[in-house]
Amino acid sequence: MITVLRIGHRISRDKRITTHVALVARAFGADKIIIDTKDNKIEDNVRSICARFGGDFEIESGVDKKKIIKEWGGVIVHLTMYGEKLNKSIDEIDKNKDLLIIIGAEKVPPQIYEMADFNVSVGNQPHSEVAALAVFLDRYNMGSWNEKQFNGKIEILPSNKGKKVVSKDK
Numbered sequence: 001m002i003t004v005l006r007i008g009h010r011i012s013r014d015k016r017i018t019t020h021v022a023l024v025a026r027a028f029g030a031d032k033i034i035i036d037t038k039d040n041k042i043e044d045n046v047r048s049i050c051a052r053f054g055g056d057f058e059i060e061s062g063v064d065k066k067k068i069i070k071e072w073g074g075v076i077v078h079l080t081m082y083g084e085k086l087n088k089s090i091d092e093i094d095k096n097k098d099l100l101i102i103i104g105a106e107k108v109p110p111q112i113y114e115m116a117d118f119n120v121s122v123g124n125q126p127h128s129e130v131a132a133l134a135v136f137l138d139r140y141n142m143g144s145w146n147e148k149q150f151n152g153k154i155e156i157l158p159s160n161k162g163k164k165v166v167s168k169d170k
Contacts, residue, residue, distance in 0.1 A: 001098045003098070007104050017128075025137070028138060042059070050152075053152040054151045055150040070115075075118070103133055122136055
């Protein structure tokens with residue numbers, strides 16, 4: 001199981017980017033996202049996308065991040081530009097254990113660096129946590145996310161030109 005923990009979510013400022021983190025998590029192979037700040041609107045938006053586009057992705061907000069981290073029984077990866085390079089870390093992560101990926105919205109408390117098994121950087125330059133999550137999940141899942149079948153009410157068909165959308169609503 002792959003779970004993304006979004007910490008430091010600020011409702012007034014981060015709603016769009018946190019939604020994008022959730023959508024990337026879903027599309028790139030994670031099973032769940034948990035957000036430390038309670039945000040019913042993001043929960044509703046992500047559940048609506050899952051209802052239309054399919055998949056078993058879960059979302060929960062308003063969780064105690066320290067409790068989640070302390071009680072996690074698998075591997076904990078914190079994505080940060082200050083970590084070890086992705087290419088060095090990725091092969092060391094035990095894929096037979098559940099994975100918790102921590103992504104910050106605001107400055108991440110120093111304790112998170114200590115609590116993580118791996119502090120991984122997807123490049124040592126400032127950029128989007130959405131990009132970091134996408135690249136990390138792609139490498140971790142070795143691209144398998146791209147073949148996943150979501151079996152939703154709406155399916156986008158690959159097309160070189162134009163938009164091909166199949167609606168399975170009855």
